[in-house]
Amino acid sequence: MKKLLAVIAVAVSLAICFSSCVTGGEDVKEFDFKGQPSYEDDCEMLISGYWAPRPIDKLWAEAKEAGFTHMYLEGKYGKHGTQGYLDALDLAEKYGIRIIAQRYSADQGFEADPTDYSKYTVFDGFNMWDEPEKGEFAILENDVETFNRLYGDTDKVFYSNLFPHYATSEQLGYNSFAEYVEEYCRRVIKKVKNKKVISCDSYPLKRDWDREMNILLAGHLSSVNTIAQAAKRYGAEPYFFIQSMSYGDRRAPELADFCLQANTCFAFGIRGIQHFTYMTPNDAPGGEFDYDGDGNLQTALLDRNNEKTVRWEYAKELNRQIAAFDHVYLKFAWDGVMTTEGTDTKYHTNDFGALAGVLQRHSRVKSFTSTEDALLGCFTDAKGYQGFMLTPYVETTHNRTTTAKIRFDKADKALVYTRGQQSVETLTDGELSLQIAAGDGAFIIPYAEG
The missing domain is CATH 2.60.40 (Immunoglobulin-like)
Structure with a gap:
């Protein structure tokens, strides 16, 4: 997410309706489909935020109110195991928001983390790497072995978020995005003993400053589809990030944009919606998350003073919509x-x-x-x-x-x-x-x- 500072426009051919020869629904064609089905409300979708709120009670209460089930704990409030980090975990526990903790460091994996996560019922696993490239797959392969030994008989998550389709071959280490995803699944995800998860980010809400018009990012659906198809092949749950703030040439999303991104994901069977970001990243002047092309200060769901923005309300409404039918969709x-x-x-x-x-x-x-x-x-x-x-x-x-x-x-x-x-x-x-x-x-x- 944070590594991609430039966007590459992807040229693709004009769409042809039903363009492949794949068919669906054949295995249940004899079913009579009689009677209105009913579904027990016994499960929920992962709805997560990146850049978790600071360890302040009011902020975590607001995250709960907004319908977030998970937060990624990135260690911004002190190193793992320090008081600020533990305060964030305590607040997550208080409000029942599940935590996926970032790896201890690039050099030292999660096993070096001094935090005793066994004290927290909300601990849900580890965020092993953000946008790994080919050379980092070997590290993740070793991490899988350790993870399987320590957590292989639990429901904890071995999680990494992959580059999007517009990453360059130099960033990926492969000639194509599809090859990159397949190799990650073959080398890493396939070896995870328990719950398998594949995640990716692609932010489609673009502002064309020269033409003064809004457009959807070319190739965005390729990112979603590639992740969905890989998850299906490898028996994994696909998660996807949605754009909840403006940055660079990405415009600030309205409520309809939050909904469009999530509903697009659902058409591809995505089973976890992740907001990028919850708290606004603190960026130096001139940085990626500073001002947009129109000179507007860019903010996420919380601004730099930890106050709710209008996008917090949009996220809350989207999350409400998801929570109202996720127990059906996930069946x-x-x-x-x-x-x-x-x-x-x-x-x-x-x-x-x-x-x-x-x-x-x-x-x-x-x-x-x-x-x-x-x-x-x-x-x-x-x-x-x-x-x-x-x-x-x-x-x-x-x-x-x-x-x-x-x-x-x-x-x-x-x-x-x-x-x-x-x-x-x-x-x-x-x-x-x-x-x-x-x-x-x-x-x-x-x-x-x-």
Whole structure:
């Protein structure tokens, strides 16, 4: 995250709807999908913040109020094991916010950390490395062996966050982003005994200062898709960072932007949403997190005086929406994603054509159309019911409402979750028609009335 100071524009070919030959839903095609499914509220999604709040009671109470389940503890308040660090752990324990602790140092791994994490029920694992390159994979391979010995029979997390697709080959140590992710999974994640996690960051909300317009970062979907596909191959949980502040040529997100990023992730089966950042990084004048191209001081959810910004409210609302339906979403396994070009789109995304493994068709989907470019994530639960995450992928400041129509096989009803609210929709000849505001998405479970 902090290493990338420059953004490389990625040129990709024009999207073609359903551009690959992969299909989905075939293994449950005999299921009758009868009756409205129900899901017990017995699990929650990881919703985390990078740059955790300072060890002040009020600040951790606010993080809890905003719906954060996790924080990454980076040791900014003193070295591991010192009083400031322990105070942050105590506050996390008090408010039930789970902690993923940063490795002790680049030279010394987590085993050298003097902190006794066994005292804390909220301790959830270690953040081993931020954006490792090829030469650092060997260190992580050694870390896995130690981690398996000490924590292999627990539910603690061995976590690293990978470079995004726009990192250079010099940064990655590989010729392509896909090769970089695959090698990390093969050399590191595959060897983790317990819970496997793959994480990445890519921040799509760009400001084109010369043209005075907002755009979505080219190739952003490739980052999300590559992580999702790798997680599926290696039996890992995919996490992804969303942009919660402005920096450089990245503009300050509005509420619709928070929602667009998360709903895009959900179309790819992402199972953990991470905010970059929670507290505003303290940066020297002229630094990456100082002023943007319009001369505005850049702030995250908390400003440099630890006061809540409007983006704290936006994050709280997004987190509320997630918490209201995550127990449903997490019951489903991701099968893949479909795409369709918008019939009325003014600015088509070029990202769709570059996505590997896109589903060409699905046994339950007879047709899928949208007035704006849209994603349709495809899922299956343990009983055989299928879910679909519909996300229009369009720059939110265009303020365009999307009309999407999906005709399902074996369905006359659908459970629909939008903004965390559940509704039951009646289908006409199997067709569901939805109006979706900018940034929003809908998780859909079609079924036949019993």
